[in-house]
Amino acid sequence: MTTNTRAWRWGQLLALTLGALSSLHCVELPTKSYSCSSAEDCQGLSGPGGVSYVCGSGGWCEAPAGSACPQASTPPTCSTSNWCWDNPLSEGRNLITVRGRSATDIWAVGERGIALHWDGTCWARILPGNSQQLRAAWPAAGQTWWFAGAGGSLLTWDGANWTSQALAEQVTFHDIEGASGTSAIAVGQAGALYTFNGQQWRPQSWDAGTSPAPDLLAVWPVSNTEAWAVGRNGTVVRGVDGGWSRVSNPTSVDLVAIAPGADAGTAYAVGRGVLATYANSTWTASSFATSTTPLNGVWTSAGVTRIVGPASNIFVLGSATPEPSGTSQVLNSIWGNDTSLWAVGGSGSIVRRAGGQWSEFPGGVARTINAIWGTDDRNLWAVGDQDLIMRRVDERWSPAAPPEPGAFRALWGSGDTLLAAENNPTATGGSNGKIHLFQNGQWTPSASFPSNGVNAFWGTGLAPVWAVGTGGLIRRRDEAGTWLTEGNPNTASAQFNAVWGVPNAEVWAVGAGGAIFRRDVSGSWVSQRPSGATELFGVWGTGSRDVWAVGLNGSAWRYDGTTWTQVSTGVTQTLRAIAGRSTDSVWAVGDNGTITYWNGSTWMPQVSGVSENLRAVWVTQTSVWVAGANGTVLRLPL
Known part of the structure; x- marks a missing residue:
């Protein structure tokens, strides 16, 4: 039979690399032993979420039941043979988008209805109860979030409950972004384009020049009155004061993501092996990396623009050296602020940049x-x-x-x-x-x-x-x-x-x-x-x-x-x-x-x-x- 020895001193195991652990966002354990026989043995110990540990029934210092992650997480999916997922939190589903309202209110969504929420302490699985692919997330006013994806449904989360709103068109939405809490744009399949005025979503028309219109894959609202949308075959559409019109395609490659640049009046859109730049009122495209390099997401923070996509690397515009991503998975989306950046991708991988380095985060480890x-x-x-x-x-x-x-x-x-x-x-x-x-x-x-x-x-x-x-x-x-x-x-x-x-x-x-x-x-x-x-x-x-x-x-x-x-x-x-x-x-x-x-x-x-x-x-x-x-x-x- 398998024989296990319980006399393990967890705290000592990683004491040597506390500095490295801090920079890599790994689990940090103090030099004190994690085995215990009384409450006093656990004084001064806490978990990654800051919760003080107690002496558990198994003889190990641990977070009190239900307190390790303050958020209630949807129970794991189990097979008919009762095998239950334990990692990653996404249960192997690809994460497509990450977006946040603040450092303590971030969502990552993706395949088969997966939805993960970060509250500043931990990631928790909070599922909407359907299996439709979720491709977009947007923080509206108050605590409300809007989500969209396949099936023509829009979902909202009010901080406690999910609700759905069906649209007349059964389209797949690829992106939602807003200029304020009461002004947003959703784009998707066959040129679908909807605007939100704080009360309802309304369809918008534009002349694609083809039928059906090309899919719109990403959108960036410059302000409440101006926006850009990009999509299949290098499509670029501009919206001004409620009117939408197509501009010349800078490339024939699908443009899958768009974000503002570091300088006013600039933007970047990316596609496979292509970087499209908006500057001086003109879109131009140039080759980036190789023609087969997947460029899936772009984000600008603290004056630095980063592009995610290929496994293992994150590109930094203006730098010849990519940043190691900390994961072997392809990354699909990036979001963050000056002090903390998040990226998500294949098989539920979640990586975070803090202290100058990227690494996989608890619940988002997706290496073999x-x-x-x-x-x-x-x-x-x-x-x-x-x-x-x-x-x-x-x-x-x-x-x-x-x-x-x-x-x-x-x-x-x-x-x-x-x-x-x-x-x-x-x-x-x-x-x-x-x-x-x-x-x-x-x-x-x-x-x-x-x-x-x-x-x-x-x-x-x-x-x-x-x-x-x-x-x-x-x-x-x-x-x-x-x-x-x-x-x-x-x-x-x-x-x-x-x-x-x-x-x-x-x-x-x-x-x-x-x-x-x-x-x-x-x-x-x-x-x-x-x-x-x-x-x-x-x-x-x-x-x-x-x-x-x-x-x-x-x-x-x-x-x-x-x-x-x-x-x-x-x-x-x-x-x-x-x-x-x-x-x-x-x-x-x-x-x-x-x-x-x-x-x-x-x-x-x-x-x-x-x-x-x-x-x-x-x-x-x-x-x-x-x-x-x-x-x-x-x-x-x-």
């Missing part, structure tokens, strides 16, 4: 997760691609500063120590593996393998711990913290993907080509590859006579102490990981959202509710946790 480890549901960690190390804090997955930039593949922990494995590609196509150790308040290098990647850990406490990987890598960490070489000529050519063992007994490592090696109590590694086995990615068991290995095309093999036997899993997708809590309660996860469950006699496919590739599974006493691509984390309550 490769491994999960933890002691219980209140104390879970995950690692993944693009520098990802994160912890679940106050029911939000929050990024933490890594020991160094890199792709983290494996994770293990016990007591006051964490082990994280980093793999980076080499110039020759191989992997450079590193193991980082956190102990006594700081990260330090534990081991480096210039020619081998580290793919997995398993151990008993901190010693022994086995690390396996590419190029036949097998290392064992002893009580002194030394990583000792194991294996033999037979294991040297193996590519290991996973490792698991029985405390004080055998250990199994599995990998490419159906490789299965068993380490006996004498320390000898012997091949047990069964005939017909192909690529294996996961291994787990309950004891020496009950071990499972899973892999390519849904394959599964079971070891009874003597023989490995293939067992049908009922799925054909590749299985990437396996874990359980008993001989009749085992989960295997894999590509395209695949989850299958062993009930003691047969494997039963379950409905995950997601299509992302799943790469990790971890079992606590009360939950099963699954994670994978695009920051996906699912929870199955037990």
